[in-house]
Each structure stands twice: as structure tokens, then as C-alpha cells.
Amino acid sequence: MSQHSTTYVPKSAFGQWFESRLPVAGLVHSSFVAFPVPRNLTYFWTFGAILAFMLVAQIVTGVFLAMYYTPNAAMAFQSVEHIMRDVNYGWLIRYLHANGASMFFIAVYIHIFRNFYYGSYKAPREVLYILGVIIFILMMATAFMGYVLPWGQMSFWGATVITNLFSAIPLVGETIVSYLWGGYSVGNPTLNRFFSLHYLLPFMIAGVVALHIWALHVPGQNNPTGIPIKSGKDAVPFTPYATIKDIFAVVVFLIFFAYWVFYMPNYLGHADNYIPANPAVTPAHIVPEWYFLPFYAILRAIPDKLGGVIAMFAAIVIWVFMPWLDTSKVRSTAYRPTYKFFFWVFVAVCLVLGWLGSRPAEGWYVIASQICTVYYFAHFLIVLPVLGFVERPLPLPNSILESVMGVQKGGAGMPVGASAEPQSKG
Amino acid sequence: MAETTTHVAEPTRRDFLYIATGAAAAIGGATLVWPFVQSLAPDAATVAAGAPVEVDLTPIAEGQIVKVFWRGRLIFIRHRTPDEIKAAADVNVASLRDPQPDAVRVKDGKPQWLVVYGNCTHLGCVPLGNSGEYNGWFCPCHGSVFDTSGRVRGGPAPTNLPIPPYAFASDTKVIIGQEATA
Numbered sequence: 001m002s003q004h005s006t007t008y009v010p011k012s013a014f015g016q017w018f019e020s021r022l023p024v025a026g027l028v029h030s031s032f033v034a035f036p037v038p039r040n041l042t043y044f045w046t047f048g049a050i051l052a053f054m055l056v057a058q059i060v061t062g063v064f065l066a067m068y069y070t071p072n073a074a075m076a077f078q079s080v081e082h083i084m085r086d087v088n089y090g091w092l093i094r095y096l097h098a099n100g101a102s103m104f105f106i107a108v109y110i111h112i113f114r115n116f117y118y119g120s121y122k123a124p125r126e127v128l129y130i131l132g133v134i135i136f137i138l139m140m141a142t143a144f145m146g147y148v149l150p151w152g153q154m155s156f157w158g159a160t161v162i163t164n165l166f167s168a169i170p171l172v173g174e175t176i177v178s179y180l181w182g183g184y185s186v187g188n189p190t191l192n193r194f195f196s197l198h199y200l201l202p203f204m205i206a207g208v209v210a211l212h213i214w215a216l217h218v219p220g221q222n223n224p225t226g227i228p229i230k231s232g233k234d235a236v237p238f239t240p241y242a243t244i245k246d247i248f249a250v251v252v253f254l255i256f257f258a259y260w261v262f263y264m265p266n267y268l269g270h271a272d273n274y275i276p277a278n279p280a281v282t283p284a285h286i287v288p289e290w291y292f293l294p295f296y297a298i299l300r301a302i303p304d305k306l307g308g309v310i311a312m313f314a315a316i317v318i319w320v321f322m323p324w325l326d327t328s329k330v331r332s333t334a335y336r337p338t339y340k341f342f343f344w345v346f347v348a349v350c351l352v353l354g355w356l357g358s359r360p361a362e363g364w365y366v367i368a369s370q371i372c373t374v375y376y377f378a379h380f381l382i383v384l385p386v387l388g389f390v391e392r393p394l395p396l397p398n399s400i401l402e403s404v405m406g407v408q409k410g411g412a413g414m415p416v417g418a419s420a421e422p423q424s425k426g
Numbered sequence: 427m428a429e430t431t432t433h434v435a436e437p438t439r440r441d442f443l444y445i446a447t448g449a450a451a452a453i454g455g456a457t458l459v460w461p462f463v464q465s466l467a468p469d470a471a472t473v474a475a476g477a478p479v480e481v482d483l484t485p486i487a488e489g490q491i492v493k494v495f496w497r498g499r500l501i502f503i504r505h506r507t508p509d510e511i512k513a514a515a516d517v518n519v520a521s522l523r524d525p526q527p528d529a530v531r532v533k534d535g536k537p538q539w540l541v542v543y544g545n546c547t548h549l550g551c552v553p554l555g556n557s558g559e560y561n562g563w564f565c566p567c568h569g570s571v572f573d574t575s576g577r578v579r580g581g582p583a584p585t586n587l588p589i590p591p592y593a594f595a596s597d598t599k600v601i602i603g604q605e606a607t608a
Contacts, residue, residue, distance in 0.1 A: 187498050284566050
């Protein structure tokens with residue numbers, strides 16, 4: 001998985017025999033054992049491992065749910081209630097899966113904003129970053145189609161509203177929508193194909209995740225200073241340092257996850273989804289799941305239907321161009337005092353957009369959504385390009401080691417014995 | 427053929443074979459995509475179930491709105507009162523967001539019958555009948571207001587409630603999904 005070929009030699013004779021035929025143990029060793037990790041990583045760098053864990057958790061719970069679920073418009077709602085009431089521990093598996101989706105998005109949003117803050121998207125990590133954007137888009141599609149499967153009121157009307165977005169495309173819009181539906185409206189064929197794709201997409205995500213990790217292992221991880229590893233003293237081996245830290249973070253995250261599952265399993269859902277889908281009645285207030293709300297607010301902020309759809313998709317696609325829109329040579333926002341201010345404004349705007357997405361589209365909510373939408377795009381199209389030229393960044397440390405240990409007196413080297421050689425402990 | 431020269435100026439037979447093979451694979455692959463894409467379209471059973479439906483108007487009392495489905499889509503059939511017809515007709519058409527006189531939204535000689543799709547043109551919610559400022563429809567989702575002709579009069583909806591294809595088979599029967607002949 002990386003070009004960091006090591007001199008890994010299995011200890012057992014069988015291991016050596018196998019390694020010479022399929023060098024998978026060496027691949028794991030070079031990628032997850034000997035791999036050099038910046039010594040100054042914070043817990044914000046554990047969310048990759050948390051996300052990998054959540055992907056596996058969603059696939060495992062999902063495979064089991066698929067054993068008891070019936071993807072048919074007449075039976076889907078009943079089969080979900082069957083899972084909740086009759087299947088042994090069905091309630092647990094379903095609550096893990098439903099809340100797991102929200103946990104997945106909490107983790108991915110922290111992961112994305114960590115990347116924004118520390119400039120991880122900049123050269124040489126552009127491809128790594130764009131693969132991440134692709135994973136996020138696949139996650140959104142998967143989550144949306146998963147929410148349709150219980151065939152409750154919010155499933156049905158959410159599917160109607162979102163698939164109708166494509167009817168805004170000129171000329172071919174209506175045809176595209178009928179191909180999405182497999183009919184003239186959201187119905188049984190729609191449910192069938194959404195189930196098929198909901199099962200497929202996580203494995204496509206897993207494939208892109210493999211590329212994402214591969215691309216990560218070429219330049220290595222970014223770190224809070226944004227400067228690269230320059231010597232062995234800047235790094236520690238992945239195992240045990242990052243391994244143990246990742247495991248600990250996953251355990252803490254699982255406690256948070258378990259709190260939702262066991263104490264408020266329906267808090268993040270909508271009560272309307274416990275009413276069977278009814279095409280003759282709409283819920284009083286159609287809202288998507290919380291993780292889509294900022295994009296939903298952008299959709300509704302534009303008074304024109306096609307314009308709203310374009311703005312919503314552009315809000316994600318614009319991420320792809322960030323490595324080139326950001327003109328600053330400094331990666332980490334820790335050394336960019338002006339950008340630090342704008343970064344937190346941007347975070348606030350995203351949170352406000354999320355809140356506005358949950359409000360009815362009327363009165364001053366609409367105006368506030370429009371102001372926030374304009375700012376959202378201005379952040380990418382004005383703030384990022386201009387600040388690189390006008391901002392005066394703080395001086396960067398000479399090395400990761402210096403940022404952690406302070407500037408050493410009397411030359412570049414450290415006093416002998418002041419810091420154990422971490423590599424030797426791997 | 428095994429001997430290759432380094433200064434080939436014109437295409438060789440091997441180049442031709444490469445291009446021909448590649449073209450055959452590309453055309454074959456593209457052709458095979460067609461049935462898979464077409465399988466996503468509404469299937470024969472769905473199309474058959476989408477045939478026109480007959481609705482008997484006799485039981486619909488004046489002032490009543492009836493919901494029917496055609497092709498899985500909700501349709502309102504509204505038996506309008508003389509006051510509602512008058513209110514729909516007495517509107518300055520030019521002042522409307524989606525200007526349409528009431529006369530083109532009903533069939534000639536049948537102004538009491540209004541047949542419209544029952545999903546708001548904003549995001550597809552079902553508006554509530556006999557309510558709103560114009561006593562037509564009011565959408566509880568985002569506040570769109572429709573008059574007794576199903577025309578948008580307020581709120582975010584961009585267009586009037588659309589009219590499905592339909593025709594009168596007799597004075598008391600409509601066929602929804604079938605355009606009027608002649």
C-alpha cells in the first residue's frame with residue numbers, strides 16, 4: 001500500500017513461505033506498524049480510524065438488517081416493525097445502524113473541518129483530499145437512500161422532494177426523474193432500487209477508502225504545524241503510538257455512540273417516520289436528516305428551483321477546488337492569525353445554515369439563509385484566494401520536534417538522552 | 427511482424443488491428459449499457475397500471491374536493507360552487523405569478539369541475555383544500571397559497587397546480603390520463 005518497502009521478514013517458516021507468495025503481512029507491517037507518524041498529532045487525527053470503524057459497523061449491522069427487511073412498498077414498514085418487535089435484538093441492531101449513520105456524519109464533519117483547519121488539502125495531498133470528497137458524496141447518497149427504506153412518511157416525502165430536485169434540469173429533467181423512480185412517482189420500483197444501491201454503495205465507499213489510505217501513505221500524514229517530517233526525530237512509528245491512540249479514541253467515541261443508542265435512540269430521527277408512507281398526506285414540515293440541513297438551507301435560500309439545486313450541489317463540489325483556491329503557502333491555520341478568524345466565522349456560518357435548514361422556509365429565515373449562503377461561497381471564492389496574498393503568517397517552527405520540545409539551545413541537535421529514540425521502541 | 431522498426435512513418439497493419447479491436451470493444455460495451463439503463467425506466471406493468479382511469483362525478487357534491495390517484499400521483503377533483511367560479515374568473519390575470527385565465531384551466535362548458543395535480547409545485551407537499559386566503563388551497567409545508575382555480579397566489583411555489591390530461595366521457599364521467607379527442 002505504499003512505497004515504503006521495509007525489510008520485513010516473517011519469523012516463522014510458514015510466514016516466510018507465505019510472504020514470498022503473497023506479501024500481505026509486509027504490506028500491513030509497512031502501512032500500519034513501521035509507518036512513520038508525526039509525533040505531534042492530536043486527537044483530531046484519530047477520526048480517520050473512527051470513520052473506518054464506523055464504516056465496518058454500518059456494513060455489519062446493515063447486512064444483518066437486510067436478512068429481516070423486505071424491500072417492498074407494501075411490506076417494508078411492517079418488516080421494520082417486525083425487526084423492532086420480533087427479531088431477537090432487532091431493536092439493538094436497527095438502533096445501532098440508524099444512529100450509526102449520524103455518528104458516521106459527526107465523525108466525518110470533524111474529520112473534514114480538521115482538514116480545513118490544518119490545510120491538509122494542500123499540496124501534496126490534493127488527490128488524497130479529493131478522494132475524501134468523493135467518499136463524502138457517496139456517504140450522502142447512501143444515507144439518503146437508507147432513510148427511504150423504512151417507508152415511513154418522512155422516507156416517502158424526503159424521497160419525493162429530493163428526487164424531484166432532478167426535475168429542475170432543463171429538457172431531460174422529467175425523463176431522468178422517471179428513470180430514478182422507475183415509474184411516474186415514488187413507488188415500489190423506487191424502493192427496490194434504493195435498497196439495491198444502499199447495499200452496494202458502502203462497498204464502493206470501502207473501495208475509495210482503500211485509495212484514500214493508499215494516497216495518505218504516499219506523503220504521510222499532515223500535522224498541527226503543517227510542516228513535513230524532516231528527520232526521524234519528528235516521527236514515531238505507527239505501532240504502538242498511533243494504534244493505541246486510535247483504539248482509545250474509538251472506545252471513547254463508542255461510549256458517546258452508546259449513549260444515543262441506549263438513552264435517546266429516536267432523538268436524531270423524526271416521529272413522522274413511524275407513520276406508514278401515505279402519498280395523499282404530507283408531514284406538516286418535511287425536513288431531511290440533520291446532517292443534510294446546511295445543504296438543504298442552501299437549496300431553499302435560492303428563490304429559483306434550478307438555481308437552488310445548482311447552489312446545493314455547488315456547495316459540495318466547490319470543496320474539490322480548495323487546494324487551488326487557497327493561495328496561502330502556509331498549511332496550518334495555527335500560523336495564520338487572520339485566516340483563523342475567518343475559519344471560525346465559516347464554522348459558525350455552517351452551523352447557522354444547519355439550524356436554518358431545520359426552520360420553515362419563511363420570513364426572516366429565508367433572508368438569513370441567503371446571507372449565509374452568500375458568505376459560504378464567498379469563503380471559498382474570496383477569502384481563501386485573497387488572504388494568501390494579504391495575510392502575514394506567523395513564523396513557522398523549524399521542525400515538528402522543535403514545535404513540541406521548544407528551540408534547543410546550542411545547535412540543532414538535542415542533548416543526548418533528552419529524548420529517547422522513539423523508533424527503537426517500535 | 428515480430429520485428430519492429432523504430433522509424434515507422436505510416437500506420438501499420440498492427441495499428442489498424444489495435445484500433446479495430448478497441449473500437450469493437452467500445453461499441454460493444456456501449457451497446458450493452460443500453461438494456462441496463464432502459465431497465466430503470468418505468469416497466470411494462472407500471473406503464474399498464476398507468477392507463478387512464480375513469481372517475482364517476484355523480485357522488486361529488488358541490489363544494490367538495492375529491493382525491494384520486496393516477497400513475498401514483500395525487501389528483502384533486504373539485505366541484506366548484508358558483509361563487510368559487512366567479513372568484514376564479516374575476517382576477518386580473520396579468521397580476522398573477524403564473525398568468526393563466528381560469529377558462530383555460532377547465533373544460534369548455536364545465537367550469538364547475540376543476541381537475542389539478544395535488545402536489546404543491548414547490549417541493550411536492552399536499553396542500554389543504556378550502557383553506558388559505560383565497561379559499562382554494564393552502565400548503566402547510568412552506569405556506570404556498572392557491573386560489574379556487576389552483577393558481578399560485580402566494581408563497582414559494584413557482585407555478586400553478588398543473589392540469590393532468592383528462593377528458594369528459596359524459597356529463598358525469600371523466601377519464602383521467604386521456605386527452606380530449608378533437
